[in-house]
Amino acid sequence: MGFERELDHPFDNGAAYHRQPVDGYAVMWRYVGVMSRHRALFASVFAVAFLGGTGVVFSLKRSFVSTATVVVTAPVDDPFSQTAQGGKTLEDDELATQAELIQSRDVAELVLKQIPPSEGGHKGGLRAALCSHGLKFACPAPAPSEQQGQLEHDARIDGLLTTITVEPQPHSRVIALSAKADTADAAASIANAFISSYQQVSLTQQRGDLARDAEWLDERTSALRRRWVEAEKAASDFNAQHGLTNLDGDSPLVGHEIATMAASLNQAQARYAAAQARMEVLNEVKANGDPRSIIALGDQPLLVASANALMQAEAARAQKIGSFGPNHPDVVGLTGQVAAAKASLAAETRQALGSVNAELVASRAEVAQLTRSLDALRGSYTGQGAAQAEYRTLRQDADSAKSVYEAFLDRAKEFADRAALLRPPVAFVSHAAVPAAPTFPNRKKLELGVIVLGLISASAAVALRAMLSSGFTDIEELRRFGGLRLLAVLPKTRGLARASGKLSVGQSYSPIGDAARGLLTQLSLMRASGDADDRIVAVTSPTSGDGKSTLVSWLAATVQAGGQDVLVIGDAAGRSTVGHGLWDVASGRATADEAIERDATTGVDVLWGGDLSAFDPSGVDKLRAVLRGLSSRYRMIVIDAPSLMVNPDGLVLASIADQALFVCRWNDTSRRDAALCIERLRHYGVRVSGLVLNAAEGRAAGVSPDGQAPRASVGLLQHFR
Incomplete structure (x- = not known):
């Protein structure tokens, strides 16, 4: 030291x-001199870095990204449903839910079926020739077992899902789906296939739900029909067994009165049940503001007209929002129309509630009166014979079973008509287009980076060489x-x-x-x-x-x-x-x-x-x-x-x-x-x-x-x- x-x-x-x-200036020339003295090393390192980097850039696998956009649609109006979904606004998590459903494994599996993987090499050629000469490495791999095949299939689904990006756009109903693939056509095809496959899966699921409901209705209708047939047969057999005359023409006056009063009682009960149903529908409309349940109230034309006007205004507003966004002037105007229609519907609902309530009270009183009168007639008819009274009871059971069967039969027909109203939860805003250039790699930028890296590497090599040199x-x-x-x-x-x-x-x-x-x-x-x-x-x-x-x-x-x-x-x-x-x-x-x-x-x-x-x-x-x-x-x-x-x-x-x-x-x-x-x-x-x-x-x-x-x-x- x-x-x-x-x-x-x-x-x-x-x-x-x-x-x-x-x-x-002297410092600059000093470093220039160092570079000049080691120009061969500088050129060699730069050439190696440039050629190596260029090789890596051109060996990078190209990828293309294509984007498709969809809009989440509002539920369609269902005139046959008492709990229709039309006019409802989307929930806060609806977009996120739809985005997750679009990239579900079921949809990916359906996309794989539509876009199969590329085939391997040709069966002939060099590999086949090498395999025929005993070179096992050139022979094709043996067919996988069922378990291995399932694992490979799951791996393909996972790999496909990694190439998909689904992003809900904020403050709108729009969802953007981006697909990445090795070719431009494949990227656009995969993006469009995911949307189409999700639409297909959704419609299939809706049809399946509707089919299960229809199947239950068919089973119930068949059971009610059997019950009606059995009741008719029991009444006919009882009539033949006891030799009773045709009650429609030869029955005693009391028996005829009982039959007439029983029919009146059935009609009164029906009116009472109908009034109760209308009261429930109106209460539901008043509670949640759902106008679709009013469609079934055919005896309230003004109320039905107000409900139709509200649903049409809400449908038009949903369409405008999906096309132009929530802040468009047309959307603002339609929002005012919806508010006015809701106010009109609420007023008509209150008026209908008063009318139906009065009808319900009258029907209840009528049923009570007819029940008392029918009990009195039956008491007076007891002396006319227990057999004829029994027959009339069987006849009433048969008629009741028939009316219930007919009601379920009408409902089953409505389900058959409802299938035409089904639609997917999302609709295309724009299909994915074939990208003109790959997204990765950006060879121009990477080449500039390679040049910069080569210059830095060469300069570092020269600096290291100068620092490690023991001479002057x-x-x-x-x-x-x-x-x-x-x-x-x-x-x-x-x-x-x-x-x-x-x-x-x-x-x-x-x-x-x-x-x-x-x-x-x-x-x-x-x-x-x-x-x-x-x-x-x-x-x-x-x-x-x-x-x-x-x-x-x-x-x-x-x-x-x-x-x-x-x-x-x-x-x-x-x-x-x-x-x-x-x-x-x-x-x-x-x-x-x-x-x-x-x-x-x-x-x-x-x-x-x-x-x-x-x-x-x-x-x-x-x-x-x-x-x-x-x-x-x-x-x-x-x-x-x-x-x-x-x-x-x-x-x-x-x-x-x-x-x-x-x-x-x-x-x-x-x-x-x-x-x-x-x-x-x-x-x-x-x-x-x-x-x-x-x-x-x-x-x-x-x-x-x-x-x-x-x-x-x-x-x-x-x-x-």
């Missing part, structure tokens, strides 16, 4: 370090690293020319030549500004392959091209052709002239470091004295020091130099190694003039280093004198 804190401050080398302000890939980061100046940025080169120095010698103003001359210019300006003698320059780096030897050759070739003498002290690992090295000269085993050799290509003098494995620390002064002596003969001595992480001799050679250049390779030199080497150089008192970035790529190769002067003449190198 202490080492890291020390690197946050400039070295105590007297050099001013100026941190350039970073604006938004950012010029701004290198400027701030260790408090050292960035003296030069050398572009990446290819070929043998980088080792021979031809790039800087043969091309006066090539990028490499410009960078080398700029570096030498900065070194000369440092001396001109009052710094110590800078003739002896050590070039070092953390590891081998960072480009320090290439930089040494470029610097030497550039100085040589300026007409000045330069000496290169090669790496200690090099092998001299004359058999002597720097340590040999320092130890007195050879003279400098004997150890120095001239490079035939560039004309630069070279003194190899030699074997320093037996180096004595006390010999540092000897090495420094040798270099001082050589500095009087050469304008510049460039030491190719060994890599600091590989050979500790690099620290020795850097410590005896006037200044040192620290070389980092673009995207290769580890930050950790660079920091550790800079700390070692500081510990040994080495004056590090600055950093040199080698093999820079892309826009980084054109970035100006800190404090670099414009292109200068090689003549400026005379400052090294």
Whole structure:
């Protein structure tokens, strides 16, 4: 932690370090540079994400949605029912109930019968051929058992119901049904089939209820007919058994009177029962305002007319509400008509109640009077013979059974006529249309999302690659690293020319030549500004392959091209052709002239470091004295020091130099190694003039280093004198 804190401050080398302000434009170009350096990774990740996303988008199963709308209808007027439903408003939960009934399993099962599943593959073809050759996986699945078939059928119903959405519309009688399917035609067919099937199921249920009622009436009518026939037969048999004369013509006067009075009593009882029935109907109408029960009161024409007017107004209002909604002006007007009709019906009902009540009282009195009179006649007729009295009783039972039978027979005929009035509880407002485009997937939007996802993924991959990189890939980061100046940025080169120095010698103003001359210019300006003698320059780096030897050759070739003498002290690992090295000269085993050799290509003098494995620390002064002596003969001595992480001799050679250049390779030199080497150089008192970035790529190769002067003449190198 202490080492890291020390690197946050400039070295105590007297050099001013100026941190350039970073604006938004520079930050933008910084990130653009990162993207440019990793453009291959960016393009690869984007291509993979785009192609994969596009494949997923086009592999998504398309679905179409079609919507049908229906309106919940009011119950139809039933003139034969004493408890008719016409004119009633819908209950609060009626829409929800109808919506649940529409998506019931019974309706779904009927829809499945109308729209069967698609057939499997053809019996022939490749699968059949493979199956015939013994490949069982290609053979069709065996027929499912009855239990499995039922489970599969239930699963198909559940799957069909999941594709249906039924939504009651608020403040209306409208219900919207949406169906989702793989094809547009199937979606419209399923939506319409659900409504039609529900209508069919509802009508079937109503017909079934009506059939059960009619069946009960038929059974009851048949039983009453048998009773009537049995009563007639009993009376006829009794008459024949006792030899009674025809009572219609030859009966005694008292017997005839009894028969007449009994008939009158029956009629009075009938009128009394009818008056009671009308009273009950009127009381029911008065209690719940249902006008349909009044239709049966044929003897009250005004009341029936008022009831018909009310039902017609309510039916018209229900139709308008279903078509235009409850707030339409026609609906408001019809609502007023309904209110007026209800008021008229209530007035007529009260008047009819008074009339029927008077009739009921009169009928009750008449029945009581006729009963007393009939009892008196029967008492007087007792003496005329018990047989004839018994016969008359049997005759009365037969007539009563006949009248009841005829009443039930009329009711059964009414049920037969009622079947024509049945209608489904919902009616189509609009049928489902075939959708022109799939609802899912929206490929345009998904493709835009894939592009955005690809850009984000590619940017994230580049950012992750940059964060995980151990080398320097950012010029701004290198400027701030260790408090050292960035003296030069050398572009990446290819070929043998980088080792021979031809790039800087043969091309006066090539990028490499410009960078080398700029570096030498900065070194000369440092001396001109009052710094110590800078003739002896050590070039070092953390590891081998960072480009320090290439930089040494470029610097030497550039100085040589300026007409000045330069000496290169090669790496200690090099092998001299004359058999002597720097340590040999320092130890007195050879003279400098004997150890120095001239490079035939560039004309630069070279003194190899030699074997320093037996180096004595006390010999540092000897090495420094040798270099001082050589500095009087050469304008510049460039030491190719060994890599600091590989050979500790690099620290020795850097410590005896006037200044040192620290070389980092673009995207290769580890930050950790660079920091550790800079700390070692500081510990040994080495004056590090600055950093040199080698093999820079892309826009980084054109970035100006800190404090670099414009292109200068090689003549400026005379400052090294």
